[in-house]
Amino acid sequence: MNSLERIVPQSKDFVMGNEACAYGAIAAGCRFFAGYPITPSSEIPSLLAKMLPQVNGVFIQMEDEIASLAACIGAAWTGKKVLTATSGPGFSLMTENLGYAFMTETPLVIINTQRAGPSQGQAGKAGQGDVMQARFGSHGDYEIIALSPKNAEECFTLTVQAFNLAEKYRTPVVLLSDSVIAHLRETVDFSKINKPEIVERKRPKTLEQARRPFDDSEEDFIPPMPFFGEGNNLLVTGSTHTAEGIRETVDRATHEKLIRRLHNKIYTHQDEIVRYEEVFTETCDILAVSYGAPSRPTQGAVKRLQQEGHAVGFFRPIVLWPSPEKRLKELALQVKRVYLVEMSIRGYSAEIERIFGPDTVHHISKLTEVHTSHEIYEEIKRDMEENL
Amino acid sequence: MKPARIYRGKYLRRVPSLFCPGCGNGMILNAFIRAVDELPIPKEKYVLVSGIGCSAWIPSPNINMDTLHTTHGRAIAFATGVKLANPQLTVCVISGDGDLGSIGGNHLLHAARNNIDLTVVMVNNSIYGMTGGQVGPTTPHNIKTSTTPYGNPYHPADFPAIVSAAGASFVARWTTAHILQLKDSIKKAIQKKGFSFVEVLSQCPSHTVYKKEENAFEILEHFKSISQAGAIKTGIFVDIEKDELSESIYAQLGD
Numbered sequence: 001m002n003s004l005e006r007i008v009p010q011s012k013d014f015v016m017g018n019e020a021c022a023y024g025a026i027a028a029g030c031r032f033f034a035g036y037p038i039t040p041s042s043e044i045p046s047l048l049a050k051m052l053p054q055v056n057g058v059f060i061q062m063e064d065e066i067a068s069l070a071a072c073i074g075a076a077w078t079g080k081k082v083l084t085a086t087s088g089p090g091f092s093l094m095t096e097n098l099g100y101a102f103m104t105e106t107p108l109v110i111i112n113t114q115r116a117g118p119s120q121g122q123a124g125k126a127g128q129g130d131v132m133q134a135r136f137g138s139h140g141d142y143e144i145i146a147l148s149p150k151n152a153e154e155c156f157t158l159t160v161q162a163f164n165l166a167e168k169y170r171t172p173v174v175l176l177s178d179s180v181i182a183h184l185r186e187t188v189d190f191s192k193i194n195k196p197e198i199v200e201r202k203r204p205k206t207l208e209q210a211r212r213p214f215d216d217s218e219e220d221f222i223p224p225m226p227f228f229g230e231g232n233n234l235l236v237t238g239s240t241h242t243a244e245g246i247r248e249t250v251d252r253a254t255h256e257k258l259i260r261r262l263h264n265k266i267y268t269h270q271d272e273i274v275r276y277e278e279v280f281t282e283t284c285d286i287l288a289v290s291y292g293a294p295s296r297p298t299q300g301a302v303k304r305l306q307q308e309g310h311a312v313g314f315f316r317p318i319v320l321w322p323s324p325e326k327r328l329k330e331l332a333l334q335v336k337r338v339y340l341v342e343m344s345i346r347g348y349s350a351e352i353e354r355i356f357g358p359d360t361v362h363h364i365s366k367l368t369e370v371h372t373s374h375e376i377y378e379e380i381k382r383d384m385e386e387n388l
Numbered sequence: 389m390k391p392a393r394i395y396r397g398k399y400l401r402r403v404p405s406l407f408c409p410g411c412g413n414g415m416i417l418n419a420f421i422r423a424v425d426e427l428p429i430p431k432e433k434y435v436l437v438s439g440i441g442c443s444a445w446i447p448s449p450n451i452n453m454d455t456l457h458t459t460h461g462r463a464i465a466f467a468t469g470v471k472l473a474n475p476q477l478t479v480c481v482i483s484g485d486g487d488l489g490s491i492g493g494n495h496l497l498h499a500a501r502n503n504i505d506l507t508v509v510m511v512n513n514s515i516y517g518m519t520g521g522q523v524g525p526t527t528p529h530n531i532k533t534s535t536t537p538y539g540n541p542y543h544p545a546d547f548p549a550i551v552s553a554a555g556a557s558f559v560a561r562w563t564t565a566h567i568l569q570l571k572d573s574i575k576k577a578i579q580k581k582g583f584s585f586v587e588v589l590s591q592c593p594s595h596t597v598y599k600k601e602e603n604a605f606e607i608l609e610h611f612k613s614i615s616q617a618g619a620i621k622t623g624i625f626v627d628i629e630k631d632e633l634s635e636s637i638y639a640q641l642g643d
Contacts, residue, residue: 032473053641058472060637063498067465070495074437074456074469078477082469100459228454228470229477231432233401235449237457247449247457 007051009190017155017181018043018085020188021111022051024159025083029198030109031057032080034071036064036090039123040179041113044085065090069097069110076106077236079227081163085111087179088130089120092137098172099138100238102262105214105223107166107173107201111159114178116343116368125368126179128292129344134174135321141259143266145273146174146321148291152186153193158318164199165273169265170222176320178343180293180370201225207232212243216257221265266322275318276327280306284313286388287331288380289352290341291317293370298341300373301380312380320348328355337388339364339380341371362387395421398431401452406445408517410604412564412590416511417446419567420482423574435470435479439463439487442518443511443590446482461492464499467506475505475634478578485512485587489547490525496547500554500583504633507577507584510547513592521595531597548587552626557582559626563589563611566622573624582632589620 008023009015015023022044025033033048035041045061052059058075062068065086072082086094091112101108112134116127130137134146145165149158159175166173204210204224210232215223223243226232235245240255248254266273280302281287290298295316302314315331317324338356340349341364353361364371364379396403399421407413424434432454436447440460448457458466463481471479481488488496488510499506515533516522522535523542530539548561558580560573570588577584591607601607615622 032469034469056641058637058641060468060472062465062468063494066462067468067495067498070458070462070465071469071472073458074466074471075473076469077456078470078474080473082473096459097462228435228456229432229474232454233452234454235457236455237448238459239457 003055007054011191012187012189014185014187015152016043016183016185017149017152017177018113018183019047020152020155021085021159021175021177022047024156025109025163026051026055027156027195028081028160028163030081030083030163031055032072032075032082033057033084034060034062034068034075034082035084035086036062036068038087038090040115040182041085041087041111043182044111044113065093066096069094069101072108073097073101073104073106076108077228081167082108083111084108085113087113087115088117088127091130091133095133095137099140099142101172102138102142102144103238104236105170105225105262107170109159109162109166109173109175111175111177113182114176122368124179126293126343126370127368128178128342128347131176131320131344131348132346132350134176141263143171143263144174144321145169145171145266145319146176148176148318148320149181150292150295150316151181152184153188155181156188156190157193157196160196160198164196167199167201168222169269170201170225171266176292178292213245214241214258215243216261221261221268270322271326273319273322274324274326276324277316277318279314281313281315281331284311285335286310286312286337286339286384287315287335288312288339288341289315289317291320291348294341294343297371297373298376301376304373304377305380310384323351325355332356336360337362337384339383341376343367343370395425399424399452401449405450407442408594410591410593411442412513412588412592412604413443413446413511415564415567416443416482416509416570416588416590417450419571420446420509420574421451423571423578426575427578429478429578433476433478435467435477437463437467437470437479437481439483439492441484441487441516443482443484443513444487446511461487461490462495463487464492464495464506464508468499468504471504471506472634472637475638480507480509480578482509483511485510485514485526485547486516486524489545496551497554500551500556500585502633503555503557503582503630505581505583507574508586509574510585510587511590512547512587513590514544514597515592515595517592517595527597533595533597548585548625551585555583556585556626557628557630558584558624560585560624561587561589562622563615564591565608565611565615569622576624576627581635582630
């Protein structure tokens with residue numbers, strides 16, 4: 001048994017979502033964590049502080065969340081797979097360097113265990129109000145990949161997936177967990193779950209490639225990544241830069257070329273990145289959309305409505321950004337009413353309303369805790385009687 | 389001393405630099421690469437980290453080594469990640485007083501407290517130069533700047549004293565009138581296993597904070613006289629040995 005197998009459970013275990021995230025990080029090859037304590041994410045750093053040294057990884061508690069993400073970026077450029085974990089207030093501070101990570105094409109994973117905001121809100125209570133923040137919280141035109149697990153098992157598998165996406169696309173990836181699944185203990189059989197293959201970042205094969213860390217000639221828009229200490233005199237900057245990394249603060253064409261490539265890097269691969277789950281959608285004319293913890297009672301409510309003979313489908317985005325808009329636009333042609341169930345007043349609604357039209361979407365939101373299946377069922381029934 | 393072209397070819401990406409005429413940054417760049425040249429550490433083992441502002445441009449894009457040009461104030465936090473992820477690298481931060489001391493003050497304090505093996509060169513020109521001469525954390529009291537048009541109501545920070553109190557292993561201050569002493573201190577700072585901090589009082593002739601002295605030459609003369617008179621303290625203030633962070637962390641690794 002190697003050290004990895006000794007610290008990551010290999011059989012049935014009773015774990016919290018946060019613990020599963022930490023195990024997923026180790027399994028994905030994460031060997032550097034910098035973070036700052038915040039409820040309700042704290043089990044992730046606590047477990048990693050214990051596990052990382054056992055696999056020759058580095059754990060550091062920084063002075064704040066700004067510094068945490070900064071340290072992660074610095075470490076990623078030495079070749080490490082890096083992680084930080086936080087919650088709303090900390091994520092707000094991280095949005096500064098999130099933009100920097102996107103601009104410098106630095107692979108990293110941020111776990112945001114969402115809590116009830118805004119501001120301090122209720123630290124121990126759940127929320128899903130950071131979905132738009134992940135997408136638009138940093139300034140300027142940037143793209144993000146954001147994933148949403150629904151249970152402890154997915155906290156493990158999607159953390160691995162988050163690292164894989166970060167490494168493959170050389171970009172920051174956010175795992176938008178929430179305090180319900182973060183602290184819910186569930187049985188996970190680690191021997192049976194479908195563990196994703198581990199992806200490593202693309203590396204330069206020639207000296208010329210190594211000296212063009214932001215190369216724009218790759219067909220997939222993803223340049224190979226050289227590391228510090230390899231003798232390539234790298235220039236890494238958050239300013240607009242050329243393929244070689246040279247800062248270009250005036251020329252319009254350089255900016256246009258760089259930002260459009262960074263956009264295309266995510267946009268043209270959205271079919272590979274997007275993941276979702278759907279049930280009863282072949283013939284449905286009503287659709288319930290939910291993600292994260294509330295998707296579980298929502299699925300229960302949909303099942304009950306189906307049993308009563310209503311043509312209600314269930315759709316769960318697993319990757320929130322880029323959004324599964326292609327599939328949702330197909331469903332938009334077939335459904336007359338959409339129920340969006342989430343623990344937020346705004347949450348994902350702008351995206352769902354954009355696709356289905358604001359008059360089609362009825363929002364079933366509950367703050368600080370997950371809805372019961374019955375609450376969702378009742379509200380859908382009430383609305384159907386009133387509006388359909 | 390070797391002729392300048394030797395250093396230029398080996399260490400510089402571009403000549404001339406982008407700095408204003410009379411700026412102290414070129415002199416500090418000169419002192420830094422001469423210090424590096426006298427050390428046995430291979431060039432590819434250096435990572436130079438900087439934040440935002442004129443002096444953050446000293447390493448990036450001027451010096452031909454691995455450089456990381458970061459967000460405003462965060463250079464030390466980025467450098468911490470580089471050093472801890474690969475302790476074989478020699479990590480140096482070169483940035484301004486506003487970047488390292490004002491917006492980045494918290495990172496400076498905690499890197500010194502943790503005694504992580506970084507060399508930090510703080511270029512103190514007493515002003516925000518790049519943005520147009522606004523008051524900085526080191527601007528003398530009562531001085532008029534573009535954001536203190538009636539005189540500076542704030543008090544300047546003494547960063548070597550702050551960093552010493554926070555727990556740094558090596559602390560020095562020189563001025564651009566002390567280039568050889570500066571070079572020697574940078575050398576010692578890089579060799580020191582621990583957090584090293586070198587402040588350089590420098591000149592910004594474009595936004596001078598001095599009443600009488602207007603050009604670089606006059607400001608350098610002023611630096612000489614105030615340091616000789618003891619009006620500002622120069623020299624090495626701290627040079628001690630203590631547990632260093634990356635060594636402490638790496639000592640805990642393994643089964």
